[in-house]
Amino acid sequence: MSGGSGPRLLVVWCPDWPVVAAGTAAGTPPTAPAAVFSANRVVACSAVARRSGVRREMRRRDAQSRCPELVVHQHDPDRDARLFEPVAAVVEREAVGVEVVRPGIVAVPVAGAAGYFGGEDALAELLLDEVAARTGVECQIGIADGLFAAVLAARRSIVVEPGGAAGFLAPLSITELDQPGEDRGELVGVLQRLGLRTLGAFARLAERDVASRFPQDAILAHRLARGLSQRPALRRRMPPELTVTEIFETPLERVDEAAFVAKTLGERFVTGLARHGVACTRLSIAAMTEAGEQRVRVWRCAEPLTARAAADRVRWQCEGWLTARDSPSAGIVRLHLEPDEVVGGQALQLQLGAMGRDADAAERARRAVVRIQGVLGPDSVFRPLLDGGRGPADRVRLIPWDEPRVATAVEAPWPGGLPAPSPATVPQRPVPAVVGDGDGRVVGCTQRGDLSAPPATVAIGNDSLRAVLGWAGPWLHNPTLPASREHRAVARLQLVLDAAQDDDDGERAMLLAVTVGPEPQWTVEGVYD
Template sequence: MSGAPRLLVLWCPDWPVVAAGAAAGTSPLLPAAVFSGNRVVACSASARRQGVRRGMRRRDAQSRCPDLVVHQHDPDRDARLFEPVAAAVESQAVGVEVVRPGVVAVPVGGAAGYFGGEEALAELLIDQVETRAGVECQVGIADGLFAAVLAARRAALVPPGDTPRFLAPLPIGELDQPGDDRGELVGLLRRLGLATLGAFAALAERDVAGRFPKDAVLAHRLARGLAERPPLRRALPPDLTVTQTFDEPLRRIDEAAFVAKTLGERFFAVLANHGLACTRLAIVAVTEAGEERVRVWRCAEPLTARSTADRVRWQCEGWLTARDRPTSGIVRLRLDPEEVVGGQALQLQLGSMGRDADAAERAGRALVRIQGLLGPEAVVTPLLDGGRGPAERVRLVPWGEPRRPVAEDRPWPGRLPPPSPIRVPPRPPAASVLDAVGDVVRCTGRGELSYPPATVAVDGGPARRVLGSAGPWVVRPPLPAHGGEPPLARVQVVLEGEHDDLALLLRVTVGDDPQWTVEGVYD
């Protein structure tokens, strides 16, 4: 018995694109994509048919689809426009939980019995959302949230107890759902030959816990069709609810955003003091006229102070801007933790709380402001990624973009062995590499040097004797006729010095006219 609750998940495909198009007033039939920084985070079906994919750079996406409609990523917009969808589902079923904008979950038991079965409930909710919110959607039912989300993407109703069999043939990449940040784990599992969820689920849990990072244990439970986490078997303190009352009712979005940050930090601190973290949050708003609005947010990962504030802000914006918005302002907000886990499930980075957290947040706002003035590429952080040469392996990621390697798990024939150079010149200086009789050393098309290097002179300086060398490592890009570069090779050399020897990484073009440059300096 998995212990995972049976859930219905309603999924609106490509929701960030749908919300952006609705806000901009563009046709939903046009190929469109939403970009964060310079990469695609979501794209429409018509854009995918022309080769656009998540993670693709903007220029690559537009080269494949010249008519692509470009939208900027805006989580607030996505959440605000999703409120009518959640309200449409709530009009027919109780216990609606927003997983993220575009996905809602509903407990199946009572609603399915009332409406005549799971299939009838699914059809009713699809019709209700399309009629009231004007949005296309799909529904899936399975045991557990993870399986139900995957079932919704396939419009599948998985029979009770059949979830492990449904998950087994699915690709291992399904573990990396939006917001889960399991790209590194998925890449590792693929390199180990575990291509499906069933292959990963077949491993013993103790082996997973001993070999893989901590998050892999949760992923292993999901692949087996179990509940996300074992139940928390401890009595909960009664004072976990956080409430804030306002002298002046909240009527504007900017007021709600300010309140959300303070309330999120208070809520997080209360749970942290008890060694707990929240995975299902109820947000309750009471208006000046006595109306009460409730929305539950379910989260795959425990909420941090910032993610709590985001959900409070999104929900308030949705309520204040919806067609059936409250008739008066909000005078009280309450946060109720409907499901909690042990605080060890939330691994905080050093400096994520207290005074350092405030400084980090101020620095983050300053960097975002610089990006607003100078563009997303004006503030970047380095990330070690795929490639052969040292300069190729460092990718500069615009501030705010996910720092995920996109090419590390690919094969890289010709990659240099470790260690890497400690210094890589931004403009590689020219070098003169000669053999023992003074002829220029060439690299043949078969990946061999014409003669061993005897002396090396860098940027017109004095020639220094070669004490040892390794290589060459040959890289063969696409042929020049197809827009690529000519083949090249890399050679490591150790040069004699007056006080200390010098180790260099040299790069040379393959052929009869060799061009040598210094690509890196070793310690």
Template sequence: MNGPPRLLVLWCPDWPVVAAGAAAGTSPLAPAAVFSGNRVVACSAEARRSGVGRGMRRRDAQSRCPELVVHQHDPDRDARLFEPVAAAVEAQAVGVEVVRPGIVAVPVTGAAGYFGGEEALAELLINEVEAQAGVECQIGIADGLFAAILAARRSAVVPPGDTKAFLAPLSIAELNQPGDDRGELVDTLRRLGLRTLGAFAALAEHDVAGRFAKDAVTAHRLARGLAERPPLRRALPPDLTVTETFDDPLRRIDEAAFVAKTLGERFFAGLANHGLACTRLAIVAVTEAGEERVRVWRCAEPLTARATADRVRWQCEGWLTARDRPTAGIVRLRLDPEEVVGGQALQLQLGSMGRDADAAERAGRALVRIQGLLGPDAVVTPLLDGGRGPAERVRLVPWGEPRRPVTEDRPWPGRLPAPSPARVPPRPPAALVLDAVGDAVRCTERGELSYPPATVAIDGRPPRRVLGSAGPWVVHPSTARVQVVLEGEDDDLALLLEATVGDNPQWTVEGIYD
């Protein structure tokens, strides 16, 4: 079986922070962090020395580093400012592929032979990027993109054939690279005692396929030093390339953004009609003066229509705003699929394609903007969690934070059984529960009512007759619950009531059933 190609990866550490600082004009030595959805997505080395880390909440990060410079996540800015770095690498080596803003990959074999070896090539590119783009970078060389990225983070050159041995002692957390979204898989593997890539690689592939989701098979191949997926062994249709010609040349970023969306959807639809998805995308631009610019984007996961449009927009912005930008507007854009995989590799959830995907993306960005204006706790979503009562089971999670139950697996003696109330008042209204002779109904410490409830008055309104009741159920030594059905003029009303135990009961309405 053929192994993965040998690649050189050039990595600019903390690129989102570097790009944000360059755009804002802040000092590169100041502690800084980039936030998305109230979470740190990247931080500078100075911030890390103060205890700031990726995934940390903004409040925690600023408490550890009060002088922290805060930037908002902006993928367009990161991609636009990264174009000079890619151009500097391209000036010395052919076949440059942008993995994501901050990382480029280059095939090693030809360039290393020309410049006198892999180490000489690495030194040349580091000097070129620092001289032309003014940013620091690190280089790693290994077999396969995943191993080369990890080697770049360690400034390592892995000898050919030693990739599996290089990966084996590394933490299993390395599988969760930015954009891969393998955090849940990594947590599961840790709980199973698999804490290194080597331990995960030692599992049989059929066991991984039978126990975990499909993405785990890809992760398992990476841990073994293999390519992300086997090669596609089928003849490709000739009409996968998408070309757009413009009567009025593109000179502005907003024009490029509009074209990128349409072009991305056409490209994705064309591949989907043939059951394919793209993992390496070549973007070719031809200007009115005949200049041609080409950039290849390599992706670990197959591109969606939105991801394709983003890369086209980023690339056009980079070309139109770079120091060596074309002398004329763009009159033709072409998208070439350099590498494709079977469409089954593109795992999309229901509602993640077409207009629904675009609407979800726009809504998500709008909510992040609202958080930036009003604070992270201004936008929340409900999550069903553990607890005994209906109000305890609903937890409000700030937008962008992980939606994982934290207490669901605990035992909950006295937990309210299904069905749960359809409505839970944010502030439980007071209730007056009386027996047949007009005395207040009490709940004893033994979990018994003094008398069956006959009427219930809610929040000072006229009392309503009780048609039926169930309970009480003791929740805590000091509280108990009762379910009642009240007579109504149109429809009967079913309530969940809670009372304090003792001689002076305090009744409240905890929930309302449909």
């Protein structure tokens, strides 16, 4: 099942939209160098800032050192979506079937509109003029077969001939796969290290080889590089219970009310889909006001919607409708969510058995997590994230299951951090211990990181003494903090202990921590296998 190249689409792209939206909200001059930051890294930057050397993923300190006059904005997806609604509305005035891909990008099927306005070039010129005249926003337009190729064509302001998507994509850099919101940076890095520098080089790999040697998301990326559609849609009639409708006795007129409703509707919508073993990739949101006005918007998604992602799109759309210049004359009394396009649970497994039984289990687990989120809420399921830090407990952070995996600099130097390997077992609560020297006195640690004596014995909890066979450290953490009991500096020590007399476990390697100062307190922070 290879699939086709996808429908012919016209894409309207507003360059650097997060920066444009942030500048509009803050009232900063459009000619000022500006960047939007999330977790202290550049999400988007203006053309003026790029000319000074600012780039995506750059740290804030580095960006400001290259461009001292840089205007700093914080990332706000709600703001981006709310301010993009007028642009989508202008496009919708001229063409039907408008789909918002993400704030800053809107796609339109070409077939009907191009015939009505006298061709693809005429349609593109009309939309360029209308968006600029009615919103004052600069945009670029591209036309190609399939959404991925059309987005890249819009970035270059070109029209790709029908059937020419693969040829257009072939010479482009492999980094084009890592579009904002796609989270393909790790995959792109692997492909580059393998010597695959262009989309064409990646596309020439056999699909079976990609399925067997790369992670599952590489299959979708491989289809995009070949100019094919993202995934085959599920070609069957959807049962009516997959739609979600909510009627409000009190009309929705405020943004905070819409945000509360969006979370509930998103969870109900995704839970209903999960019960039927499908997921939504194109969501239609329809609203009716107390005055009988109707608004409809379609959101296209690169990946199947989770409960949080569905709720975000409902919230963004409601905020856009309620705050736009041509907002409805009355509050919203009815919201209707309908899946315009769904995919099956195995839609990403493009060859039967290509990914083996592990992919089946992973997909079933994903759908189970979606069901749990639908019942208990989006913050009910967490996954571990390897993070930067000094101690073993600092290096693992729990984040909601569908949150983006944004970690601090894991490999960056951490003064006082532990050398590899990390302990295999970290107790949920530190276990008290006593470390003694050869004369039986408790070993302490000074503010300079010097032990009062070499450790000779260790007693953990109520266990008997064990002899110390070897040790390494100490590593000081926060040595400049005040030496109060709440903020005392900590030193960590790795020790290898001899077997206990009443235990046949053998030697044990452990990580211990001690508070710095005149009254040392030792605890066990980890055990090595």
